Amino acid sequence: MREEFEVAIVGAGPAGISAALALAEKGIKVIVFERGEFPGAKNVSGGVLYGHDLAESVPDFIKRECPVERNIVESRLWYLSLDGGFNVSFRDRAFEEGLSFNAFTVGRARFDRWFAGIAEEKGVLVVCGTTVTDLLKDGGGRVTGVRTDRSDGDVTARVVLIADGVNSALAAKTGFRPEPKPSDVALAVKEVIELPEEVINERFNVEAGHGVTIEILGEITKGMDGVAVIYTNKNSLSLCIGANLFDLMSNTVRPYEMLEEFKGHPMVAPLIKSGRPREYMAHWLAEGGYDTIPHLYGDGYLIAGESGMLFNALHREGSNMAMASGRLAALTIAGALARGDTGSEGLAGYAAALQGSYVMKDLKKYRRFNRFLLNHKELFSTLPRLGASAAREMLTVDGVSKKEKQTSIRRRIQGAIPLARLARLLWAGARSIG
Amino acid sequence: MNFVCCIKQVPDTSEVKIDPETNTLMRSGVESISNPYDLVALETALILRDKYGGWVTALSMGPPQAEQVLKEAISLGADAAVLLSDRAFAGADTLATSYTLYKAIRNLDVDRPVDIVLCGKQAIDGDTAQVGPGVATRLGFTQFTSVVEIRELNTSDRHITVKRRVEGGFEVVRGPLPTVITVDLGLARPRRASLPGLILSLRTVIDRWDADAVGAEATKIGLKGSPTWVRRIFSPPLKEGGPVFDGRKDPVPAVERFLDAIVADGELTSELFKNPGV
Numbered sequence: 221m222r223e224e225f226e227v228a229i230v231g232a233g234p235a236g237i238s239a240a241l242a243l244a245e246k247g248i249k250v251i252v253f254e255r256g257e258f259p260g261a262k263n264v265s266g267g268v269l270y271g272h273d274l275a276e277s278v279p280d281f282i283k284r285e286c287p288v289e290r291n292i293v294e295s296r297l298w299y300l301s302l303d304g305g306f307n308v309s310f311r312d313r314a315f316e317e318g319l320s321f322n323a324f325t326v327g328r329a330r331f332d333r334w335f336a337g338i339a340e341e342k343g344v345l346v347v348c349g350t351t352v353t354d355l356l357k358d359g360g361g362r363v364t365g366v367r368t369d370r371s372d373g374d375v376t377a378r379v380v381l382i383a384d385g386v387n388s389a390l391a392a393k394t395g396f397r398p399e400p401k402p403s404d405v406a407l408a409v410k411e412v413i414e415l416p417e418e419v420i421n422e423r424f425n426v427e428a429g430h431g432v433t434i435e436i437l438g439e440i441t442k443g444m445d446g447v448a449v450i451y452t453n454k455n456s457l458s459l460c461i462g463a464n465l466f467d468l469m470s471n472t473v474r475p476y477e478m479l480e481e482f483k484g485h486p487m488v489a490p491l492i493k494s495g496r497p498r499e500y501m502a503h504w505l506a507e508g509g510y511d512t513i514p515h516l517y518g519d520g521y522l523i524a525g526e527s528g529m530l531f532n533a534l535h536r537e538g539s540n541m542a543m544a545s546g547r548l549a550a551l552t553i554a555g556a557l558a559r560g561d562t563g564s565e566g567l568a569g570y571a572a573a574l575q576g577s578y579v580m581k582d583l584k585k586y587r588r589f590n591r592f593l594l595n596h597k598e599l600f601s602t603l604p605r606l607g608a609s610a611a612r613e614m615l616t617v618d619g620v621s622k623k624e625k626q627t628s629i630r631r632r633i634q635g636a637i638p639l640a641r642l643a644r645l646l647w648a649g650a651r652s653i654g
Numbered sequence: 655m656n657f658v659c660c661i662k663q664v665p666d667t668s669e670v671k672i673d674p675e676t677n678t679l680m681r682s683g684v685e686s687i688s689n690p691y692d693l694v695a696l697e698t699a700l701i702l703r704d705k706y707g708g709w710v711t712a713l714s715m716g717p718p719q720a721e722q723v724l725k726e727a728i729s730l731g732a733d734a735a736v737l738l739s740d741r742a743f744a745g746a747d748t749l750a751t752s753y754t755l756y757k758a759i760r761n762l763d764v765d766r767p768v769d770i771v772l773c774g775k776q777a778i779d780g781d782t783a784q785v786g787p788g789v790a791t792r793l794g795f796t797q798f799t800s801v802v803e804i805r806e807l808n809t810s811d812r813h814i815t816v817k818r819r820v821e822g823g824f825e826v827v828r829g830p831l832p833t834v835i836t837v838d839l840g841l842a843r844p845r846r847a848s849l850p851g852l853i854l855s856l857r858t859v860i861d862r863w864d865a866d867a868v869g870a871e872a873t874k875i876g877l878k879g880s881p882t883w884v885r886r887i888f889s890p891p892l893k894e895g896g897p898v899f900d901g902r903k904d905p906v907p908a909v910e911r912f913l914d915a916i917v918a919d920g921e922l923t924s925e926l927f928k929n930p931g932v
Contacts, residue, residue: 223853251853257685345856350849370849 235525242550260332290431301608363520404508408462691774729855745877752788790834
């Protein structure tokens with residue numbers, strides 16, 4: 221006998237669980253399927269979450285013992301050459317007090333489990349260790365449920381929410397989303413390095429419980445469009461580095477080699493010294509932006525989170541967009557169920573709600589950003605090299621006058637990159653994020 | 655036929671390490687699983703129930719979170735599950751554990767006379783293989799340990815024939831019901847839960863019995879009822895290989911060196927001559 225649910229959700233990540241919570245609060249019968257042995261088991265996210273979006277789902281998340289690693293009080297931006305680099309950072313007391321938990325690091329294996337537990341308390345059925353292999357459809361192509369890899373594994377549902385992440389097996393099988401092109405995704409590797417809590421506090425100049433994020437661009441990605449990050453956890457550091465998949469393929473660079481070189485960089489090595497590697501993993505990131513977003517709803521189904529390529533590559537925001545889209549999907553579904561129209565038209569409000577939210581506004585704003593990085597490789601080669609050599613020369617005290625130094629720097633820059641190209645790059649860059 | 659299957663929640667020992675300085679188990683962050691031998695016991699019970707009809711009750715003793723292994727048993731098809739959980743049970747050795755399980759099985763026996771109790775041969779954390787036999791002895795049931803095959807279950811004559819592993823081989827033995835069987839890994843291959851089974855397990859509230867409900871005497875359970883004390887846990891030292899006399903190229907000097915070596919080692923020489931068969 222096949223059990224019927226009002227909503228079946230594929231994936232127990234931030235998108236799926238936010239939606240499940242919102243639906244359960246309205247008394248809607250929800251089942252969530254998770255491929256991993258527990259929610260978060262398969263997660264590879266770098267580990268920064270945002271309090272605003274979490275509070276929409278769980279307002280008292282701190283009181284409910286959300287497994288926070290560190291509250292982020294300082295953000296650094298590094299622009300690196302091979303031998304050094306520039307560091308811009310911003311810290312504010314506000315992030316320690318009023319805006320506390322604006323952003324914070326979590327271990328996703330623990331966080332996702334906690335988050336799913338809250339949904340379970342509200343009556344959501346979270347079925348783990350179960351892969352959704354296909355969507356059930358009626359003769360008219362309308363989605364009517366899901367098929368899982370277990371025996372008697374079909375479940376019917378009036379609406380299916382697809383929230384199984386960027387590397388969706390369901391997408392490949394059902395074609396609800398075209399397979400991402402290599403240039404639309406980044407392949408990132410992550411290593412978690414264990415260090416004593418006090419050592420991290422000292423090396424990052426923070427109090428206990430406070431943390432730092434570092435976003436890094438430059439020559440570390442070997443001329444490829446890519447980025448690295450370092451996040452502080454309670455007693456470990458997450459190091460991630462990734463590059464556009466197309467670039468990795470055409471340069472035949474292996475991501476783990478990039479990671480090893482990154483770990484040896486003079487600005488990175490002292491931070492991780494004597495640390496013990498604890499985990500190593502790799503994943504895709506949906507970096508294609510606005511123009512790669514598929515049609516996010518249809519007859520009987522919706523797509524949320526990174527399954528729908530909802531990821532802000534510039535600000536490294538994905539989990540919050542997942543939560544926001546999951547919640548908006550839930551509101552749409554609740555309305556559609558109440559009206560008795562769960563077809564494409566009944567669910568169309570989802571697209572409008574997303575367009576009205578920060579999710580699509582931000583993604584639209586940065587829609588040219590991915591292209592910009594891909595088309596301006598000097599950002600990851602010539603520019604950081606020139607910048608570093610200029611700074612090094614200005615700071616070297618060797619009896620040469622500053623004026624002579626400036627002239628020689630200017631000549632070197634003009635020799636390496638035509639001024640017109642530099643101007644165009646600045647213009648395109650400003651436009652891509654403007 | 656009514657079956658009781660005893661299941662222990664154990665740390666996934668493939669991930670547990672022993673701290674070489676303190677000689678204690680480093681269990682932090684290690685996932686808990688159902689003892690693999692016990693899942694084979696459960697599978698065996700389910701197969702027998704499906705063939706002969708009856709009722710399978712899964713039984714576990716442990717902290718509240720041990721209900722996870724019973725939920726797994728329900729998801730696989732057990733008809734009922736009981737968790738024996740009480741602070742008073744904590745710190746039990748194999749003696750106190752088998753006593754507690756025995757009392758609980760006696761309780762189950764009142765409503766549904768128990769025909770076969772199935773246990774894993776041993777648990778992968780303690781590896782003692784004592785609880786199954788301990789339960790059998792107290793119940794006064796026939797016991798078969800290390801069972802690798804069930805040859806015959808005769809429900810009318812009420813006897814069972816099994817093949818069991820013994821040192822150096824196997825033996826086939828027959829005995830009357832009721833019985834306690836402890837199973838080896840080869841006996842059955844645990845199934846994967848069906849989706850309805852898994853959903854049912856998520857919705858099942860597991861019965862919990864405390865020491866009163868079990869009817870256990872306070873002096874025979876938990877730490878109080880446990881005369882065993884663990885003095886020390888240690889990793890056995892790695893065995894280093896003995897001397898090698900490589901005679902592949904030229905056997906003569908290798909044999910000479912070998913003979914020189916055993917003559918030099920007086921103990922080895924006397925050992926060799928004591929046993930003329932060598």
